[in-house]
Amino acid sequence: MTKESKIPNPTIERLAFYSRPLEALLKGGPPVISSEKLAGLCGVNPAQVRKDLAYFGEFGVRGVGYEIRDLLKEIKGILATDREWTLCIVGMGNLGISLVENENFKKRGYLFVAAFDSDTRKIGRQLPCGLTIEPERKIRELVRELGIEIGVITTPSRAAQRVTEILSDAGVKAILNFAPIQVRTPESCIVENVDFSVKLENLVYHLERLYKGKKNG
Amino acid sequence: MTKESKIPNPTIERLAFYSRPLEALLKGGPPVISSEKLAGLCGVNPAQVRKDLAYFGEFGVRGVGYEIRDLLKEIKGILATDREWTLCIVGMGNLGISLVENENFKKRGYLFVAAFDSDTRKIGRQLPCGLTIEPERKIRELVRELGIEIGVITTPSRAAQRVTEILSDAGVKAILNFAPIQVRTPESCIVENVDFSVKLENLVYHLERLYKGKKNG
DNA sequence: CGATTCATGTGCATTATTTCACAATATTAG
DNA sequence: CTAATATTGTGAAATAATGCACATGAATCG
Ligand SMILES: NC(=O)c1ccc[n+]([C@@H]2O[C@H](COP(=O)([O-])OP(=O)(O)OC[C@H]3O[C@@H](n4cnc5c(N)ncnc54)[C@H](O)[C@@H]3O)[C@@H](O)[C@H]2O)c1
Ligand SMILES: NC(=O)c1ccc[n+]([C@@H]2O[C@H](COP(=O)([O-])OP(=O)(O)OC[C@H]3O[C@@H](n4cnc5c(N)ncnc54)[C@H](O)[C@@H]3O)[C@@H](O)[C@H]2O)c1
Numbered sequence: 393m394t395k396e397s398k399i400p401n402p403t404i405e406r407l408a409f410y411s412r413p414l415e416a417l418l419k420g421g422p423p424v425i426s427s428e429k430l431a432g433l434c435g436v437n438p439a440q441v442r443k444d445l446a447y448f449g450e451f452g453v454r455g456v457g458y459e460i461r462d463l464l465k466e467i468k469g470i471l472a473t474d475r476e477w478t479l480c481i482v483g484m485g486n487l488g489i490s491l492v493e494n495e496n497f498k499k500r501g502y503l504f505v506a507a508f509d510s511d512t513r514k515i516g517r518q519l520p521c522g523l524t525i526e527p528e529r530k531i532r533e534l535v536r537e538l539g540i541e542i543g544v545i546t547t548p549s550r551a552a553q554r555v556t557e558i559l560s561d562a563g564v565k566a567i568l569n570f571a572p573i574q575v576r577t578p579e580s581c582i583v584e585n586v587d588f589s590v591k592l593e594n595l596v597y598h599l600e601r602l603y604k605g606k607k608n609g
Numbered sequence: 610m611t612k613e614s615k616i617p618n619p620t621i622e623r624l625a626f627y628s629r630p631l632e633a634l635l636k637g638g639p640p641v642i643s644s645e646k647l648a649g650l651c652g653v654n655p656a657q658v659r660k661d662l663a664y665f666g667e668f669g670v671r672g673v674g675y676e677i678r679d680l681l682k683e684i685k686g687i688l689a690t691d692r693e694w695t696l697c698i699v700g701m702g703n704l705g706i707s708l709v710e711n712e713n714f715k716k717r718g719y720l721f722v723a724a725f726d727s728d729t730r731k732i733g734r735q736l737p738c739g740l741t742i743e744p745e746r747k748i749r750e751l752v753r754e755l756g757i758e759i760g761v762i763t764t765p766s767r768a769a770q771r772v773t774e775i776l777s778d779a780g781v782k783a784i785l786n787f788a789p790i791q792v793r794t795p796e797s798c799i800v801e802n803v804d805f806s807v808k809l810e811n812l813v814y815h816l817e818r819l820y821k822g823k824k825n826g
Numbered sequence: 827c828g829a830t831t832c833a834t835g836t837g838c839a840t841t842a843t844t845t846c847a848c849a850a851t852a853t854t855a856g
Numbered sequence: 857c858t859a860a861t862a863t864t865g866t867g868a869a870a871t872a873a874t875g876c877a878c879a880t881g882a883a884t885c886g
Contacts, residue, residue, distance in 0.1 A: 400873060408810035412789055426833060435791055438833090439875050446835055454834040455882035471810045472817035486710055490703035491805075496789065502809060542812065565819070566812045568805075572629055572713065574652055582815055584808045588708075588785075591801045592719060593625035593688045595759065595783045598799055600689035602782070617843060643863060655863095656845055663865055671864040672852035 403444045407467050409434055410441065414464045426457040473501055480506040480540045480564075482555050483547030484514055484525050487570060491544065492521050502542075506534045510551070528558070535562035545569045556583070620661045624684050626651055627658065631681045643674040690718055697723040697757045697781075699772050700764030701731055701742050704787060708761065709738050719759075723751045727768070745775070752779035762786045773800070 413433040417425060427445075431438040445451050445458075451466050452458045468474040479497075481488050484507050491497070492504045509515060510528045517525045526534060534540070543559035545552050545567060552571035559567060560581035567583045569575050577583045630650040634642060644662075648655040662668050662675075668683050669675045685691040696714075698705050701724050708714070709721045726732060727745040734742045743751060751757065760776035762769050762784060769788035776784060777798035784800045786792050794800045 398872095402873070404811055404814050405807055408807040409791075409804075412791075428833080433791065435793075437875060439836095439877090440873095442833090442835060443874085450835070452834050453882065454880065455832045455884095457833065470814070472813045473810055477813055486703075486707035490707045493703055496806065497809075500806060500809075502806075541816065542809075566816050568808060568812060574626075574629070574650065576652075582812060582819070584812050586803075586805060586808055587626075588803060589713065589717060589719075590622055590625040591785060591803055592714075592717075592759075593690055594621055595785060595799060595801050596689045596694055597621050597624075597687070599758065599783050602799075615842095619843070645863080654845060656847090656866095657843095659863090659865060660844085667865070669864050670852065671850065672862050674863065 399447050403447060404471070406434070406436065406440070406444055407471055410444075411464060411467050411471075411473075414460055414467070417460050418464065423460055424457045425460055425463075427452070430458070476501045476503055477542055478503050478505050478538060478540050479542040479544055480504065480508065480531070480535065480538075480559075481544040481546060482508045482528070482531065482559070483545060483551070484509040484519075485546060488544075488546035489519065491546065492519060492523060504544075505538050505540060510547075528555075531558050532562040535559070535564055540564060542566045542568065545571055545575070547571060549573045616664050620664060621688070623651070623653065623657070623661050624688055627661075628681060628684050628688075628690075631677055631684070634677050635681065640677055641674045642677055642680075644669070647675070693718045693720055694759055695720050695722050695755060695757050696759040696761055697721065697725065697748070697752065697755075697776075698761040698763060699725045699745070699748065699776070700762060700768070701726040701736075702763060705761075705763035706736065708763065709736060709740060721761075722755050722757060727764075745772075748775050749779040752776070752781055757781060759783045759785065762788055762792070764788060766790045 410430060413430065414425075427438040427441040431441045434441075442452070445463075448470050449466065451463055465474070479502055481492055481504055488507070492507055497504065504521070504523060506526060507519065507523045508526050508528050508531055514525050515527045519525070541564065543564040543566070545555050545559075547555055549571045552569060552573055552575050556567060556569070556575040556577060560577050565581060567575070567577060567581060569583060569585045572587050572589060574585060575583060627647060630647065631642075644655040644658040648658045651658075659669070662680075665687050666683065668680055682691070696719055698709055698721055705724070709724055714721065721738070721740060723743060724736065724740045725743050725745050725748055731742050732744045736742065758781065760781040760783070762772050764772055766788045769786060769790055769792050773784055773786070773792040773794060777794050782798060784792070784794060784798060786800060786802045789804050789806060791802060792800060
């Protein structure tokens with residue numbers, strides 16, 4: 393019985409997480425995996441794995457486990473990664489280049505179909521991946537023409553909010569923002585922020601507690 | 610009264626988050642901010658802001674708010690970002706280069722003092738930031754010599770676990786891993802994983818629910 | 827075929843986190 | 857000085873997420 397009425401957000405993140413080792417396991421070894429094994433690979437509790445999956449259906453067989461191939465297909469269906477998504481990226485500095493050149497995205501169905509920058513020296517340059525850097529003012533036109541659904545922002549912070557507005561205005565439905573500020577979007581556009589420094593700050597907080605021999609932190 | 614006995618992990622992440630707008634506010638405008646304003650800028654509940662801060666002391670003045678300069682200093686003290694940290698990075702591909710060349714890290718006190726790769730064509734190359742790419746086999750020696758505390762991993766997945774072991778073995782106390790696998794460390798070494806695709810998968814899950822007009826997701 | 831083993835799916839207790847709501851304290855106006 | 861207003865710090869309530877523990881069904885063995 394599927395009961396998608398009240399799914400914890402962490403569950404969604406973990407589903408993506410589970411799919412990583414599953415993909416690797418597909419390439420060899422037994423065709424079935426237990427919640428215990430999978431949990432071990434992902435560093436979570438086995439009951440957690442079972443509960444997460446049970447929100448969406450009964451994918452396992454009691455006494456046996458989960459058929460890896462099937463499970464992966466189910467997870468991809470749930471996450472909607474069983475189709476291709478068209479993305480554009482704005483801000484072709486070091487990070488922007490690094491993202492569009494990364495093979496993993498294409499492999500997972502995330503297709504960068506346009507790249508924008510405001511720097512006239514960069515506009516027109518062709519990238520190894522085949523994309524040509526377009527001027528910022530063509531965002532609206534190309535988002536519509538190419539049916540771009542997701543925008544990735546890799547500009548400096550000061551430009552991020554303006555770019556967000558241009559993108560959402562052009563019809564992009566979701567934004568992944570790498571600039572270390574909290575951008576605001578209209579209702580019609582969802583946003584995720586990625587901030588590496590927050591992760592680092594987390595690490596050093598815990599490190600410092602360790603050094604000081606504190607129990608918590 | 611400071612009671613650091615039971616601090617929620619999300620609190621630590623939010624502290625880092627709060628410091629971003631505070632830094633910006635330092636550069637102009639009123640010297641004091643209310644929990645409500647700060648909460649607004651960070652997209653959280655005002656009571657959350659107050660409670661998060663109250664775990665570590667009484668930094669505000671009732672009826673008035675928080676002195677921005679002081680608050681920032683307190684947060685930096687808590688997170689241990691009021692000192693410099695020495696890092697090294699392993700895997701000087703696109704992402705690795707992008708990280709070491711990024712000014713924000715230095716600005717926040719995160720100093721990359723060594724860069725490693727296994728590719729003989731890359732070893733010896735000097736980067737714009739001044740670092741020279743060192744061979745992987747020098748990790749142990751340089752970590753000790755330079756007192757490196759944190760290791761950043763930007764190698765392909767297949768190398769990440771081995772690199773983790775080399776780093777923790779060499780005495781690194783914390784690892785920030787960008788390869789999309791869950792690396793395991795001994796007790797003496799803490800680890801944070803950053804996986805952009807998980808964020809994307811989150812976005813498309815929610816997007817798909819929106820398209821389908823589902824209430825939840 | 828019955829007994830044994832294995833591993834899922836899930837109700838429920840536990841633990842963690844967020845939010846409310848208000849007493850306490852500071853400031854401002856009259 | 858008193859009243860009105862602002863905003864913190866916090867106990868208690870509400871909400872969210874996790875993990876235990878076990879009934880349930882499948883597979884295997886003798
Ligand atoms: N490089 C990293 O490793 C890293 C890490 C964490 C966060 N970030 C953040 O990601 C963002 C990009 O980082 P980077 O290192 O690539 O910076 P960068 O300076 O190399 O690149 C920024 C690019 O954005 C372009 N740009 C500026 N304004 C624009 C606008 N209005 N429209 C379109 N393009 C515009 C610039 O021309 C430039 O090409 C920054 O906000 C940075 O803080 C980067
Ligand atoms: N580029 C991105 O935007 C991006 C996004 C998400 C995740 N990642 C992950 O980050 C990692 C790096 O990405 P990238 O795009 O820079 O890849 P890349 O292939 O450009 O760079 C990888 C580098 O690691 C080096 N390397 C390989 N094995 C090594 C070893 N044992 N010791 C030291 N160095 C070694 C290679 O020589 C190469 O220089 C990958 O795991 C990738 O999946 C990258």
